[in-house]
Amino acid sequence: MNKNFTLLIGGIQGEGVVSTGISLMKALSRRGYYTLSERKFSSRIKGGNTHVAITIAKKEEVNSVESCYDMIMAMDQDSIHLNMHQLKPKGILLYDEDIKIDEEWTDGLRSIALPLSAIAKKHGKLFMKNTSVIGCLGKVTGFTYEVLQEMVTEAYGNKGEEVLDQNIAVLKTAFNHASTTISRASFFDSEPAQAKKKMMMIGNEAIAIGAVVAGCRFMAGYPITPASDVMENLALIFPLVGGKTVQTEDEVAAIAMTIGASHAGVRSMTATSGPGMTLMGEGLGLAGMTETPIVVVDAQRAGPSTGMPTKMEQSDLSFLYHGGHGEYAAIILSPSTLQECYEMTVDAFNLADRYQCPVIIMTDLNLSLSAKTIDEISFSEPVIDRGQLASTEILESSYDGGFTRYQLTENGISARAIPGTKGGQHQVTGLEHNELGRPSDHPENRKAMMDKRMKKTDPLKEREGIILEGKASGSTLFLTFGSLYGTLKEAWMRTGKNVDLARIGRIKPLPVKQLETLMDQYEKIIVVECNYHGQLANIINQETGQPQKVKSITRYDGKGFSIEEMMEIMDRWCQEWK
Amino acid sequence: MNKNFTLLIGGIQGEGVVSTGISLMKALSRRGYYTLSERKFSSRIKGGNTHVAITIAKKEEVNSVESCYDMIMAMDQDSIHLNMHQLKPKGILLYDEDIKIDEEWTDGLRSIALPLSAIAKKHGKLFMKNTSVIGCLGKVTGFTYEVLQEMVTEAYGNKGEEVLDQNIAVLKTAFNHASTTISRASFFDSEPAQAKKKMMMIGNEAIAIGAVVAGCRFMAGYPITPASDVMENLALIFPLVGGKTVQTEDEVAAIAMTIGASHAGVRSMTATSGPGMTLMGEGLGLAGMTETPIVVVDAQRAGPSTGMPTKMEQSDLSFLYHGGHGEYAAIILSPSTLQECYEMTVDAFNLADRYQCPVIIMTDLNLSLSAKTIDEISFSEPVIDRGQLASTEILESSYDGGFTRYQLTENGISARAIPGTKGGQHQVTGLEHNELGRPSDHPENRKAMMDKRMKKTDPLKEREGIILEGKASGSTLFLTFGSLYGTLKEAWMRTGKNVDLARIGRIKPLPVKQLETLMDQYEKIIVVECNYHGQLANIINQETGQPQKVKSITRYDGKGFSIEEMMEIMDRWCQEWK
Amino acid sequence: MEMKDYGNGLNPTWCKGCGHFSILRSLQTTASRMNIPREMLAVVSGIGCSGRISGYMNAYSFHSVHGRSLPVAQGIKLANPDLIVVAAGGDGDGFAIGTSHTVHAIRRNMDITYIVMNNQVYGLTKGHVSPVSHQGFKTKTTPMGSVDMPLEPGLLALASGASFYAQGFSAQQEELIELIQNAIEHPGFSLVQVFSPCVTYNKVNTYQWFREHLKSADEVRKADPSDYLGSMQLLKETEGLCTGVIYQNRTKLSYEELHQEVKEKNLATQDLRMTEAVYQQITERFKL
Amino acid sequence: MEMKDYGNGLNPTWCKGCGHFSILRSLQTTASRMNIPREMLAVVSGIGCSGRISGYMNAYSFHSVHGRSLPVAQGIKLANPDLIVVAAGGDGDGFAIGTSHTVHAIRRNMDITYIVMNNQVYGLTKGHVSPVSHQGFKTKTTPMGSVDMPLEPGLLALASGASFYAQGFSAQQEELIELIQNAIEHPGFSLVQVFSPCVTYNKVNTYQWFREHLKSADEVRKADPSDYLGSMQLLKETEGLCTGVIYQNRTKLSYEELHQEVKEKNLATQDLRMTEAVYQQITERFKL
Numbered sequence A, B: 001m002n003k004n005f006t007l008l009i010g011g012i013q014g015e016g017v018v019s020t021g022i023s024l025m026k027a028l029s030r031r032g033y034y035t036l037s038e039r040k041f042s043s044r045i046k047g048g049n050t051h052v053a054i055t056i057a058k059k060e061e062v063n064s065v066e067s068c069y070d071m072i073m074a075m076d077q078d079s080i081h082l083n084m085h086q087l088k089p090k091g092i093l094l095y096d097e098d099i100k101i102d103e104e105w106t107d108g109l110r111s112i113a114l115p116l117s118a119i120a121k122k123h124g125k126l127f128m129k130n131t132s133v134i135g136c137l138g139k140v141t142g143f144t145y146e147v148l149q150e151m152v153t154e155a156y157g158n159k160g161e162e163v164l165d166q167n168i169a170v171l172k173t174a175f176n177h178a179s180t181t182i183s184r185a186s187f188f189d190s191e192p193a194q195a196k197k198k199m200m201m202i203g204n205e206a207i208a209i210g211a212v213v214a215g216c217r218f219m220a221g222y223p224i225t226p227a228s229d230v231m232e233n234l235a236l237i238f239p240l241v242g243g244k245t246v247q248t249e250d251e252v253a254a255i256a257m258t259i260g261a262s263h264a265g266v267r268s269m270t271a272t273s274g275p276g277m278t279l280m281g282e283g284l285g286l287a288g289m290t291e292t293p294i295v296v297v298d299a300q301r302a303g304p305s306t307g308m309p310t311k312m313e314q315s316d317l318s319f320l321y322h323g324g325h326g327e328y329a330a331i332i333l334s335p336s337t338l339q340e341c342y343e344m345t346v347d348a349f350n351l352a353d354r355y356q357c358p359v360i361i362m363t364d365l366n367l368s369l370s371a372k373t374i375d376e377i378s379f380s381e382p383v384i385d386r387g388q389l390a391s392t393e394i395l396e397s398s399y400d401g402g403f404t405r406y407q408l409t410e411n412g413i414s415a416r417a418i419p420g421t422k423g424g425q426h427q428v429t430g431l432e433h434n435e436l437g438r439p440s441d442h443p444e445n446r447k448a449m450m451d452k453r454m455k456k457t458d459p460l461k462e463r464e465g466i467i468l469e470g471k472a473s474g475s476t477l478f479l480t481f482g483s484l485y486g487t488l489k490e491a492w493m494r495t496g497k498n499v500d501l502a503r504i505g506r507i508k509p510l511p512v513k514q515l516e517t518l519m520d521q522y523e524k525i526i527v528v529e530c531n532y533h534g535q536l537a538n539i540i541n542q543e544t545g546q547p548q549k550v551k552s553i554t555r556y557d558g559k560g561f562s563i564e565e566m567m568e569i570m571d572r573w574c575q576e577w578k
Numbered sequence C, D: 001m002e003m004k005d006y007g008n009g010l011n012p013t014w015c016k017g018c019g020h021f022s023i024l025r026s027l028q029t030t031a032s033r034m035n036i037p038r039e040m041l042a043v044v045s046g047i048g049c050s051g052r053i054s055g056y057m058n059a060y061s062f063h064s065v066h067g068r069s070l071p072v073a074q075g076i077k078l079a080n081p082d083l084i085v086v087a088a089g090g091d092g093d094g095f096a097i098g099t100s101h102t103v104h105a106i107r108r109n110m111d112i113t114y115i116v117m118n119n120q121v122y123g124l125t126k127g128h129v130s131p132v133s134h135q136g137f138k139t140k141t142t143p144m145g146s147v148d149m150p151l152e153p154g155l156l157a158l159a160s161g162a163s164f165y166a167q168g169f170s171a172q173q174e175e176l177i178e179l180i181q182n183a184i185e186h187p188g189f190s191l192v193q194v195f196s197p198c199v200t201y202n203k204v205n206t207y208q209w210f211r212e213h214l215k216s217a218d219e220v221r222k223a224d225p226s227d228y229l230g231s232m233q234l235l236k237e238t239e240g241l242c243t244g245v246i247y248q249n250r251t252k253l254s255y256e257e258l259h260q261e262v263k264e265k266n267l268a269t270q271d272l273r274m275t276e277a278v279y280q281q282i283t284e285r286f287k288l
């Protein structure tokens, strides 16, 4: 029997395709299944085709959405046209009977026409087609009618009685119709063991939760796909804990406001994607120079310029690594899973306060937006490390106006004084400055201050930042990051190849020491990433200087790799280097 | 006898220190001398000490300003205090008698007090002190009184009769006083051969002239040190040829306006420095994605953030090389001399049109602002290559709206149609697009378009971009760029070491092929640059992968290297690697 | 040329019923009525649902980046003053990220027409508050309802020195066409703000809502459209909810009139060859 | 605290006679008169000669980047509403690169005082035209004289929804102190535009010139400072050349009044520990 089941739901954008998928995923997860979805959509509101693929499993979290489907539920023609070639030989196509079918597409495949639109129109309105879909898919996936009705009531309970009634009528009719025409898919014959408590969320949501847990209480941002949900979620959560979001006039203002708030003592963040990130270069430099801790999320999409706002890419990396004009210390974290989105965000705030510099959490579109069932992230009180703050003794002992905010210390870190703290008044400036924070361009001071700022984060180079899986086989290591990790892992589990697997969680400062060890240990390191230049590979080469050890595999067409492609890559590169 | 003579003039900012230096340089250049100056100033208008050091030579262009002075002319105390340790043992200090002298400073040195302020006050106003200085220095450098009077008349002729008369009175008195107290410096005993016609300018001016010659007729910009002179000069020159400058509301607008103008067919440019460059990241990406040719000057200063606006650094390189979010083709040129500022700017416009991408001319503060006497750049009609433009036949033959602005071609370059051209109407967008310029995010189209844009400039990697000097000794090559080149060259000429010398003129695409040849040829390549990370060395390592061949020497305290320091570096690194 | 000749055959990706359709049609109709040669029409837009408008025109169209339609449009106009330049974009594009460019473009008063396709929401990002959203407006970033005061585009335009300011409504297409034509004919910067309902993310400021709230400027006004303070008053009294030409100053000189050099020399078409004489002239200052 | 206690002993790098000195003294004097605890005073500035002002205050001072004083200042105020936040910067800072932030900060109406140190020129870059330079003004970038119409800060402020707008003159220090005090006391955003001559690069709008041209708002005005259109008229009639409180709206709610949550919880000082109960509450939506 299959390990998992993959369902594709497709239709016109705006028809509720995504929300239908999410409802189904939630209901399945409640029954104990694990799910993971991937959306394909375009940067338009309505009218274009959109589809969501959902992989469902019983035993453990899904690493990657399959590229071959067990079932397609098509609400429009394009969904068939675009996806039929990915239907498994034994797969089933369900489709609205209103769709004109080209025999060629379905030749030799099982396909069942369903009166999705007809039922919706008859018992409600045409746009309730997605409720017909739920009725039919509910049957296929083995729900009782009662559970489905609960789902629909949950979704439409607050839309008025008429709407709810009509939806229920549509649901019932569709469910009954399905009962007579389609049977439950065998995958759903046995139920999963209801072992663990679960959650469902997207990467942006995990980041928002992590931020609140870390004590973040301020976010300034400007909407942009695929980062907006971070602010949307904080706008919902902050009222519960006493925090504030501000939608600013642009990204330049968003990061400047974040800096102001953080300077005044609140843990603060902003979130954006490529085009906004470029505009935030100014603020990154200011935070770097003034040593103000801030957290910035970059949910990468395909660039350059406006690029492809709804497509996957990991091409901001070089830019984030090499910063804006001039040089300053910064930290770049790269989560690969929802759990890491959560944990690294908590970490990010501690690192920002500890090292007094900008911390960038770099994700990618698939990680940011894909809904996934995970085992519950249970509560554990986070360590909140606000870093060095000036003690009252120090402030009282320094002469009036003599607080040395930028004191030259062994490790480069100096104590902050938060506005409102008596005796801590000082100057902050984006100009080069002396220990008091006053402008100074004396060469010795400049050198000392540059060294101070740069050396702050140097110790991190010695610390691990790459997470390995495998048996330390010693031949080949596949290294990746972000949403590609799940796919790589799945491919690795399937090939059973004698290679190892790693994801990089901290890109800056690069874990140079660990990398060097790995280079001693492995014959080859194969870096897989979604961009043109092989940006991570380039950075590794630059910092470790062993390019002969590193092979770069890239893709830059807006799609991630499929499991099969990853398997093929593994195969090929194990061959070529034997 | 000395090969050259170095004079330092110092005083309070706003006292006319720089203009006095420039007047003297001009007059000396007319007599056949070569001069080169270096300014030390702070980002404030008045009140701080400022000084200008001028190296004067007879036979050929000065490569680098000496760090030891033959003479100091001090108009304020700080000028003595800050510079006496750099006066040569046989050097002379001239100073205003109003300055309180600390015996320690002048111990054992020749120093002469002059009534600079007294004369100015007596015959004019105190602020005419700089005219006293001209009188005295004119004597020292061997001018006749008549020539000096001409100089002063030239400078003050349009300030009203009274001002002119007073200045002349001050000049005469000072000159006469000097005649009795100081003698002509022996360096000026013999006159240089009046061989060649000369010019005097700063890097920004050479760029402005180059731009006009190249046919640039539009510039949008926002003032910033040390780039503002480019726009200031174009504002003066454009009326002569029919061109337009616009001072925009900010740098984001400046580059967008440049893109608009260039799209509409004018050769267009903008110029800025670090903080503005970061803001222009957005426009670079847009120009990259839309394949709009633009020229951008980045006159680097010390960063990050506001940094040290009046100090030397070359730390925008990594950022310029690795661009904003996403990936696009761009060209980075790096002139090292005034002649190259001129020539590369002409080149830049041709490259921009030919490769339809942004071309960045990267300079540094010293190159941008240092006035220098050079042999006349004589007129030769420039080749103006506007790149591929759609022919009438093509436009007439394509169906209505069917002009393929982004046609996929062998070399990635497609013909443009300029607004106003009949039949050439098309779409331009920062979104990924198809050959018609219409938005498209199909994976195959995306890949084809990325490849198209990236491969355009690939041929340049094969072309040379490094200019060598020396005997191809085969042991060590010193490589640098920008204003450091002059210093390195001077050091090299003096050490007589058996090493070679190179400057890199094109940083992106990096001349990879040439570098590989050089790496075969030389045992070591020593890269000297002004930034923390050794950015050029990093880029070379990343692209060539032979870090063991490359040694990076950096400095990041806001000062360039002195000739002596360069000599020491040469000495040390030739030792260490023998 | 017919109206359809100004289209490029693409079907707009807008939602059915989106107000932006009418603006596109109005622009095409205006172009047709004025018989503008398509190669002489440059349409520049920003990013947003609105920003897609340039992509449906058979003209030289430039879909720039979010908020920057006006700097790009000004660059085009400066390069070639013979072109008819129309910029268009959303309320977020023009009054959030592009505010500064809007103010300064108005101030410069180049002969450009700027159409703000105002739906009081960020459509393309799927429903976020805009600086002109009304108080209480619920969006994904203001789940409890927006509490900030909205900007008033009319007052801002007039304060920035607008020489032409009009307001239209997507559902009043004939008026809109006239306003756009007036705007293009006005010799200087003209801003046409269009109430263009977003049927998907703005369930408050709907067609119906506008029909109930919009007044005709001509009917309400007490003073002539050339009366600056009178126009301000009109905007204040109607809370900005009126359509028609709100203000027009025919005496204010346009950029092209002030900067004669721009009118005299078309930068885009001039001969770039340089003679030795000119070279000597421009290098004169640097010679010794 | 005495006025001198608000200084930090540094000598300003400004030219002798620069108008900015008087603004610094006025701010220090106001702080002294209001007896603001120095640790509760945050002074944020942009880049320019003007921007240096924060660096001469004994306070929590933040010399940000060009044009961004207001976003930084708003961040500080949002974090800790107990702080008295004063932003300051030049005309280029606030009306060129910072225009958008100025407009939106005014619109948000947080309890911040913003002092524009207006010398109608870019001082720090050594003399370039500013968006408020008068026509004909010759600078390095406008060698033939500027031909563009200047922006009018007062009109722009009022159009953006300012609840307090005043104008002062460096040479009228006593009035300036009062204006700044009024501004700080005003519960909402207050903009004080100060005519602050640049003695080095603006040889037109000199102290003398202002003495000849400036009128007293109170003497000229026909309506009360709470009359919006009346204040517009005052600005129009005097061509902006008047001093005093130009407009004050005491009824408009400040950001802090509108967003009660900001007033109730001081974000900067709250306890960040999270209880399990709250965690369960915030993760509720994601549980299955």
Ligand SMILES: Cc1ncc(C[n+]2csc(CCOP(=O)(O)OP(=O)(O)O)c2C)c(N)n1
Pocket (backbone or CB within 6 Å): A222, A223, A224, A225, A251, A275, A276, A279, A306, C047, C048, C049, C050, C051, C066, C089, C090, C091, C092, C093, C094, C117, C119, C121, C122, C123, C124, C125, C130
């Ligand atoms: C620099 C940048 N920031 C954010 C975005 C995301 N974005 C795209 S359109 C848009 C706003 C859309 O609103 P509006 O301008 O009102 O146009 P509408 O879609 O409502 O027509 C935003 C924020 C972007 N493309 N670029």
Ligand SMILES: Cc1ncc(C[n+]2csc(CCOP(=O)(O)OP(=O)(O)O)c2C)c(N)n1
Pocket (backbone or CB within 6 Å): B222, B223, B224, B225, B251, B275, B276, B279, B306, D047, D048, D049, D050, D051, D066, D089, D090, D091, D092, D093, D094, D117, D119, D121, D122, D123, D124, D125, D130
């Ligand atoms: C992003 C950026 N662009 C340009 C500059 C250069 N710059 C410094 S101050 C300034 C303008 C100064 O004028 P203003 O704000 O009026 O202040 P003033 O010096 O006249 O007091 C400019 C353009 C900069 N620091 N940062």
Ligand code: SF4
Pocket (backbone or CB within 6 Å): A045, A046, C013, C014, C015, C017, C018, C019, C020, C049, C050, C119, C123, C124, C197, C198, C199, C200, C201
């Ligand atoms: S989301 Fe709104 S603005 Fe965008 S196309 Fe749909 S209706 Fe129009």
Ligand code: SF4
Pocket (backbone or CB within 6 Å): B045, B046, D013, D014, D015, D017, D018, D019, D020, D049, D050, D119, D123, D124, D197, D198, D199, D200, D201
């Ligand atoms: S240049 Fe002008 S603004 Fe700057 S300090 Fe001098 S007088 Fe003041």
Ligand SMILES: [Mg+2]
Pocket (backbone or CB within 6 Å): C048, C090, C091, C092, C117, C118, C119, C120, C121, C122, C123, C130
């Ligand atoms: Mg909108």
Ligand SMILES: [Mg+2]
Pocket (backbone or CB within 6 Å): D048, D090, D091, D092, D117, D118, D119, D120, D121, D122, D123, D130
């Ligand atoms: Mg100014």
